[in-house]
Amino acid sequence: MAHPAIEISGLTKRYGEGDTAVDALKGVDMIVQPGEVVGLIGPSGSGKSTLLKCLGAVIEPTAGRMTLAGETIYDNGWKVADLRAMRRDRIGFVFQAPYLIPFLDVVDNVALLPMLAGVPNGKARDRAREMLAALDVGHRAQAQVSQLSGGEQQRVAIARALVNQPPIILADEPTAPLDSERALTVIRILNEMAQRFGTAIIVVTHDEKIIPTFRRIYHIRDGRTVEEAGEARAA
Amino acid sequence: MINLASRDILHGWGKFVFTGVGLGLLIGVTLSMAGIYRGLVDDGRVLLQNGGADLWVVQRDTLGPYAEPSNVRDDAYRSLLGVRGVAAAGNVTYLSMQIQHQGGDVRAMLVGYEPGKPGEPDYLVAGRPITRSHYEAIADVRTGFRLNERIRIRRHEYTVVGLTRRMVSSGGDPMVFVPLQDAQEVQFLKDNDALVNERARTAANPAFNRPAVPGLLEAVQASQASSRTVNVVMLRLAPHADEAVVARDIRRWKHLEAYTRADMDEILVAKLIATSARQIFMFLVILAVVSAAIVAFIIYTMTLNKVREIAVLKLIGARNRTIAAMILQQALGLGAIGFIVGKTAATLWAPIFPKYVLLLPEDTLRGAALVLVICALASIVAIRAALRVDPAAAIGG
Numbered sequence: 001m002a003h004p005a006i007e008i009s010g011l012t013k014r015y016g017e018g019d020t021a022v023d024a025l026k027g028v029d030m031i032v033q034p035g036e037v038v039g040l041i042g043p044s045g046s047g048k049s050t051l052l053k054c055l056g057a058v059i060e061p062t063a064g065r066m067t068l069a070g071e072t073i074y075d076n077g078w079k080v081a082d083l084r085a086m087r088r089d090r091i092g093f094v095f096q097a098p099y100l101i102p103f104l105d106v107v108d109n110v111a112l113l114p115m116l117a118g119v120p121n122g123k124a125r126d127r128a129r130e131m132l133a134a135l136d137v138g139h140r141a142q143a144q145v146s147q148l149s150g151g152e153q154q155r156v157a158i159a160r161a162l163v164n165q166p167p168i169i170l171a172d173e174p175t176a177p178l179d180s181e182r183a184l185t186v187i188r189i190l191n192e193m194a195q196r197f198g199t200a201i202i203v204v205t206h207d208e209k210i211i212p213t214f215r216r217i218y219h220i221r222d223g224r225t226v227e228e229a230g231e232a233r234a235a
Numbered sequence: 236m237i238n239l240a241s242r243d244i245l246h247g248w249g250k251f252v253f254t255g256v257g258l259g260l261l262i263g264v265t266l267s268m269a270g271i272y273r274g275l276v277d278d279g280r281v282l283l284q285n286g287g288a289d290l291w292v293v294q295r296d297t298l299g300p301y302a303e304p305s306n307v308r309d310d311a312y313r314s315l316l317g318v319r320g321v322a323a324a325g326n327v328t329y330l331s332m333q334i335q336h337q338g339g340d341v342r343a344m345l346v347g348y349e350p351g352k353p354g355e356p357d358y359l360v361a362g363r364p365i366t367r368s369h370y371e372a373i374a375d376v377r378t379g380f381r382l383n384e385r386i387r388i389r390r391h392e393y394t395v396v397g398l399t400r401r402m403v404s405s406g407g408d409p410m411v412f413v414p415l416q417d418a419q420e421v422q423f424l425k426d427n428d429a430l431v432n433e434r435a436r437t438a439a440n441p442a443f444n445r446p447a448v449p450g451l452l453e454a455v456q457a458s459q460a461s462s463r464t465v466n467v468v469m470l471r472l473a474p475h476a477d478e479a480v481v482a483r484d485i486r487r488w489k490h491l492e493a494y495t496r497a498d499m500d501e502i503l504v505a506k507l508i509a510t511s512a513r514q515i516f517m518f519l520v521i522l523a524v525v526s527a528a529i530v531a532f533i534i535y536t537m538t539l540n541k542v543r544e545i546a547v548l549k550l551i552g553a554r555n556r557t558i559a560a561m562i563l564q565q566a567l568g569l570g571a572i573g574f575i576v577g578k579t580a581a582t583l584w585a586p587i588f589p590k591y592v593l594l595l596p597e598d599t600l601r602g603a604a605l606v607l608v609i610c611a612l613a614s615i616v617a618i619r620a621a622l623r624v625d626p627a628a629a630i631g632g
Contacts, residue, residue, distance in 0.1 A: 049630060058550065058627040087626075088552020095629060099547045101239075103246035108237055115236050116552050160551075172630050 003070030005167050005200030006032040006055070011064030013050050024050040025061070026223035032200040034167065037191050039211060040204045042220035048204045051220065052170050055202070056091055057083045069167045088116055092161030092169035092199070096176045098153035100145045100160075107132065107141040110160045117164060131159040134196075135189060151182040155189065162193055171203045180209050187213045239557070240564030254533055255569055258526065259576025262606060265522040266581040267588070269598050272515040274591035279503035281401050283496055286327070288353045288469035289478050291494045292485055299494055300329050300467040301405045302507050307491065309419070309465045318484055320476030325352030326465040328418045331408060334378075335387055341378050343411045344404040345388065347418020353469035356412055362397030368414055373397040375409035388413070389421050405507050407590040415465070423462035433459055523609060531613035534566045538617040542624055549626035559618045563611060570610030574603050
């Protein structure tokens with residue numbers, strides 16, 4: 001039986017110490033299967049970004065357990081020696097704004113990830129062009145970032161997240177700067193890519209117009225998650 | 236792996252190049268300061284070389300004609316010619332003065348010499364040597380005098396018959412060569428009114444105007460109206476003569492000071508221009524510090540403007556050394572542009588300087604290395620700032 005792409009249990013994160021300590025996460029549980037796109041919603045300060053940072057291995061949880069594709073990466077302490085390489089090879093990031101590197105052209109923005117992993121420049125660019133074509137922005141491969149529209153930039157950002165074919169993608173409010181039509185297009189693309197590459201995608205969002213598109217949603221309130229199925233929402 | 240630094244530079248090349256040009260002008264000033272120091276040293280050495288002398292004989296307990304006043308009787312050369320190993324001797328006088336020219340003043344060093352003897356300018360770039368005993372002159376081209384131009388020095392007019400180059404005093408004043416007797420007159424003789432007053436004063440002195448000693452007053456007055464003094468006697472030695480031995484003999488038997496070329500070099504470089512050299516060195520240090528501060532500030536600002544990109548790069552797996560290399564390469568790139576601009580500027584504006592600016596290739600190489608070291612050191616602050624950027628900054632919240 002295939003392992004879940006992401007499995008989190010009892011994850012806690014405490015900022016500060018003593019009287020000033022704040023528990024941002026108070027025992028989060030979450031399971032995401034390969035090829036699944038789940039929403040993570042909650043009010044400001046509920047712990048969404050903290051959870052995303054823990055999952056992205058950029059901050060260390062205080063306690064709990066996290067596994068990626070069956071491998072334990074955190075169990076009351078990091079179990080992976082090189083977090084940087086793990087982020088590069090196994091986690092894709094899509095941000096609220098595209099955050100493309102302005103001094104690189106489109107193809108090199110995407111090819112940068114495989115290059116950082118040691119893939120030769122030519123091969124990395126070939127992979128980048130394939131991914132850009134899959135996201136319908138292949139014709140803008142040689143353009144400068146500043147020449148792209150907002151929607152095109154977000155597609156390039158998604159291509160960058162996918163190019164190393166990581167098992168999970170963490171998307172932090174990826175539709176925030178987009179209008180309804182473009183926002184729905186981005187979610188459709190993420191769903192297609194999840195299906196195509198078997199990538200598990202967690203989308204943090206406040207965006208009411210895209211929330212109905214998720215089959216499963218995790219609500220996060222006061223540092224704890226509550227799972228809600230799409231069918232339950234429809235009812 | 237693509238070169239992130241070069242891509243960033245190409246992306247914002249205008250800003251980068253303008254910054255490099257600004258830095259380059261500063262580097263140009265630094266190179267020029269080094270060139271001015273080298274010029275001072277070289278002027279001194281050319282000054283020694285052009286006289287064609289092996290020994291400089293001056294008044295005892297003085298440092299010679301370029302560093303201290305020195306008076307030697309002008310017949311001393313005869314006895315110096317008798318010293319073993321001396322092949323030729325020439326009397327020379329030096330006087331720094333203002334010479335009127337085209338409604339303005341030219342600061343020059345007037346040199347009196349005896350044609351055909353040591354002290355004569357080595358080469359001419361135009362015209363001919365002095366052939367008459369009076370009222371002809373050879374001028375360094377920096378005086379601005381033209382061939383066949385008539386110039387007035389004190390009471391007499393001189394015709395410029397030859398032009399020479401790189402003949403300047405240790406202070407950088409261009410030289411004007413005139414016959415020795417003319418120079419002695421300029422240097423030591425008083426004006427007519429002063430002579431009349433001096434004669435009257437002497438005649439009123441009973442010690443010099445004794446009725447019992449006819450001719451005494453005339454002899455004293457004649458000695459007051461003529462000069463028998465020069466500043467230095469330059470000696471050319473015979474082949475194979477040991478200059479140290481000759482100098483020792485002159486010191487021992489002639490009661491004069493004799494300096495070899497090495498001694499004069501030491502006096503000119505280590506003593507005469509030492510203060511100027513220290514002054515220039517201080518300027519160099521200050522300019523280097525200012526350059527480093529500017530590069531550090533520019534690179535630091537450029538890095539702070541890229542904090543978000545650096546956070547993204549770190550989040551997607553870029554190594555610290557990749558980011559550090561990007562900043563270091565940009566700093567070195569800035570230094571390289573600055574150095575090219577600085578070297579070009581220094582070369583272009585060197586001829587405009589009133590003093591000789593000597594830009595040596597080895598100084599250029601040292602300058603290039605120093606600029607790169609300064610840029611590398613200046614990038615440390617920016618690299619530290621970049622390495623402190625938290626990759627979590629790329630994720631909202």
